[in-house]
Amino acid sequence: MGGTEQTRRRGILNPRTAAERFRLTREPAPPDLARSVDGYWILHWDLTRPHRQRVLTDPTVHLSFATGGRARITGVVRGTFTEEISGAGRVVGVRFRPGGFRPFLKAPVSTLTGRVLDIEEVFGPAARTTADAIIAEPSVPAALELAAGLLRSRQPEPDPAVDEAAGLVAAITGDPSILRVSQLATATGVNTRRLQRLFAEYVGAGPKWVIRRARMQEAAARAAAAPQDWSTLAAELGYADQAHFTRDFTASTGTSPARYSWCARAV
Template sequence: MGDLGRGMLYPDEQAAFVDLDRHDPGPEVARFVEFYWHVRWNVAEPYETKVLTHPNVHLVFEEPEPQVYGVNRGLFVRRLEGRGQVLGVKFRPGCFRPFTGVRVADLADRRVPAARFFGPAVVETCRAVLRAGGPAEMVARAEEFLLPRLPAPDPVAEQVAGMVERITASPALFRVDQAAAALHVSVRTLQRLFAEYVGAGPKWVMRRARLHEAAARADRGDDVDWAALADDLGYCDQSHLIRDFTAAVGVPPARYARS
C-alpha cells in the first residue's frame, strides 16, 4: 500500500484489496497542488473505506463524473464495490480558493460537480484520465488539463497554507488564541482567513491533527499509553481524548488499535 499520509483508517485491512499511490505535481502546479493520489480496488464484497480527512479540497476524477470535495469535517466514508479506480488532486490547504471565487467554507462537507469550477471540458478529461494506461499516464492527463487553467498566484493563499502547516506541525499549540499569537494575527483574522481559504476553522484543524497522531500511534501495533498521549496532545485528560476519538472514528482508540 502506498503512502497517502495520515488519516486512512485500518490501513492493514485495506492493503489486501486496495492499492494506493501518490505522485508529486510538476513545478508549476505545485504552487496549488500537494499531490495526486490514485486508488484502485478489487473487492468480492462491498467494503467501506474510512478516512479522517485533512484540511484540503480535492478534485476527483471518478465515475460517473468528476467531483470537487470540500473539507469533510466528519469521517469520510466511501463504499467500494467490484473493481474500480479514481484519481484525486489534493490541493494545498487554502490553495483551491483562487480557482473558485467563493468562500471555501461554503464547500465544507459537500461535493460539487467539477464542471462548476472547471467548465464542461473537465468531464471529457475525466473520461480520458480513467481510460489511461496506468497511474503515471492518468496523472499526466490531469496535469495537462490543470496547467492552462491555473489562476494567478495568490499570496494570501500561500500565507494560509503556511499557517495550516505551522499549526499541524506544532503539537504545543492547543488553543486558537495560542495559534493566532504564534502566527502574529488576531483570533478573528485567523478565523476569517480559514473560513475564506481553508474551509474549516483553526480549532478543527488543530483537533484533527491531534486525532491523526492518535490514530497513527494506534496503527503501529505497539501498546499505547493513552493517558500519556492525551497529555502530549494537549488534552485535559485521557477521557477527553477518548471522547474526541470516539466521536470522530466511531470506536474508542483502544478498540481501534486492537482491530
C-alpha cells in the same frame, strides 16, 4: 511524494486492513502547479467483496476521477469520510494545498465544506470531456498529464494568501505543541481574528478544527502502531481529561481508543 509510508497514510483508519484492500500511491505536483496543488494520489483495487473505508481527512479539497465515470470535487469533510469500493477500479485524485483551491473556486472555500460537486459546477461543461478522457486513460502518467492540462487551462493568477494559509496549516501539523488557536497566533505572529478570516476564506475550516483534527489523526496513528497509556496521550494532545479525549476519539473514528487500537493491530 516524500515522507514515510505512515505519513503518507495519515488519516486512513485501520491502515493494516486498508493496505490489504487497495493500493494507494502518490505522485508530486508538476512545478508549475505546485503553488495550488499538493500532489496526486492514485487508488487501485480488485476485490471479491465490497470494502468500506473510513478516513479522518485533512483540511484540503480534492478533485477525483473514478472508474464508472464519476468526476467530483470534494470539500473539507468535518466528520469522517467514508467511501465504499467494490469489484475492480481506479481513482485518480488531485489533492490541493490548504487554501490552494480558493483561486479556482472564486468564492470562500468554506462554501464548499461538507459538499461534493460535479466537476462541471466549478470547471464548466467542457471539463466533462477531459474528465472522461482521464477516466478512460489506462496509463496513469498519461491520466495525470491530462489532469494537469485541465488545471493549467484554468490556472488563476498567483494569490499570496494561498502560501500564507498553507503555511499556517503546516505549522499546526508540524508542531504537536500547538494545541490552541492562541498558541498558533503566538507561534506565527498572526492575530486570532485574521486566523479565523483566513481559514474560513481559504482553508474551509476554522483553526480550532484543524488543530483538533491534526491531533486526532496523531492519536489514531499512535493507537494503530502500539498500545497506549490513554491518559498520557490525552494530556499530550491538549485534553483536560481522558474522558473528553475518549469521547472525541469515539466520535471521530466510530469506536473507543482501546478497541480501535486492538482492531488496528490485530493480525
